[in-house]
Amino acid sequence: MRNNIKVERAKKDMTQEQLAEVLGVSRQTINAIEKNKYLPSTLLALKMSDLFGLTVNELFILEEGD
Amino acid sequence: MKEMLPEVKLLPYRYKRYGVWVLIIGIPVMALLSMALLSVGLITDRQSFFAEWSYLMVYYPIIIGLALLNFSKEKDEDEMVQHLRYQAFMNGVYYLIVGILMLPFFYNVFRLLRGASIGMPDIGGMLGALALLLFYTYLSFRYKLHQTRKSLAADAE
Structure with missing residues (x-):
């Protein structure tokens, strides 16, 4: 699975720290999600999609083999 | 529930x-x-x-x-930290099982190298504690699974 969080964050001109604060998680968690090292919970994914004005499917994209 | x-x-x-x-x-x-x-x-x-x-x-x-x-x-503390903690607990228990079960093997290798006969190290307490840990963990897991299934079955009716 890949995601567009880094791109969407850049569009909103937000730092990882700012995004983390809005979502109530640590900056390390945002970093891990962006690098596909951690898969967020449904709740966090929904919060992110809500914040960026996208659907979860637009933010997180399934890849071959997932 | x-x-x-x-x-x-x-x-x-x-x-x-x-x-x-x-x-x-x-x-x-x-x-x-x-x-x-x-x-x-x-x-x-x-x-x-x-x-x-x-x-x-x-x-x-x-x-x-x-x-x-x-x-x-x-x-x-957030969800990633909790996820890592659960994984760490799983790893800890897994390597504890491996370590304790391998202990008599290493103990006897040293004994044989020293020319002594094969014996059993005094690890009865460790084995007992490990058995209890695994028993409680499995019992708790089965109970939670049973409660969840029961609740879901009740909701479906």
């Missing part, structure tokens, strides 16, 4: 500091306590006390200190 097993809540972050203190000062405090008990005459057989109880003196502060470190929140 009625919960008979209360969920284990993590302690606040500050308990990590208490855990470190217990690890640092726990053993000297237990040693002083033992000396005090000896001096007031509550421990009469000095030799057997230190032979039998010296392990408790050492292990109680170590276990309490490490438990406080394990069961307290991180400074920035």
